[in-house]
Amino acid sequence: MTVTIKRKTGWLGMASNISVKVNGEKVVKIAHTQEINIAIQDSAHLTVIQFGSKSNEIVVKDGDIVEITTAKWSYIVYCAAVMYTFLMNVISTAAYKDKVSIVAIFIIFLSSFFLVNTYRLKIINNNTRSEFL
Structure with missing residues (x-):
């Protein structure tokens, strides 16, 4: 079979x-x-x-x-990752506190790949x- x-x-x-x-x-x-x-x-x-x-x-x-x-959401997440990279380059001169919060958001974003199909x-x-x- x-x-x-x-x-x-x-x-x-x-x-x-x-x-x-x-x-x-x-x-x-x-x-x-x-x-x-x-x-x-x-x-x-x-x-x-x-x-x-x-x-x-x-x-x-x-x-x-x-x-x-x-899954369709995967394409959305990929595009969001590209926009995130662009955003990080634009605000690379931001204060340290802002960078830490952005990195935390990115870690949550990456973990979504393991939690959703x-x-x-x-x-x-x-x-x-x-x-x-």
Whole structure:
């Protein structure tokens, strides 16, 4: 029994592989725009991770086609990081107290990658499964 996984994450995170976890164990890595098949038993719990960033967990069955995409909020966070860098350069002459608060905000911002799902898993096609699953 196999499940097909397609990675369509766009430009965000394309430089490194994403680890695929089946039932909590890393089994394979998938590169940018790659499509792989993995063997499963009757059903399995599937998630992906990349440098601490994670995805939602889905239950897959034989014949499922799963698509990995980047969550929309990840693009917003990336753009915010670029704007933050620009802002730091503009106010580099600010008082020490202001710099400390800006660094604290940036640390909170970075930790959001580990607390919220960066990637989204979705079953895109399987004629044997009900539409309402």
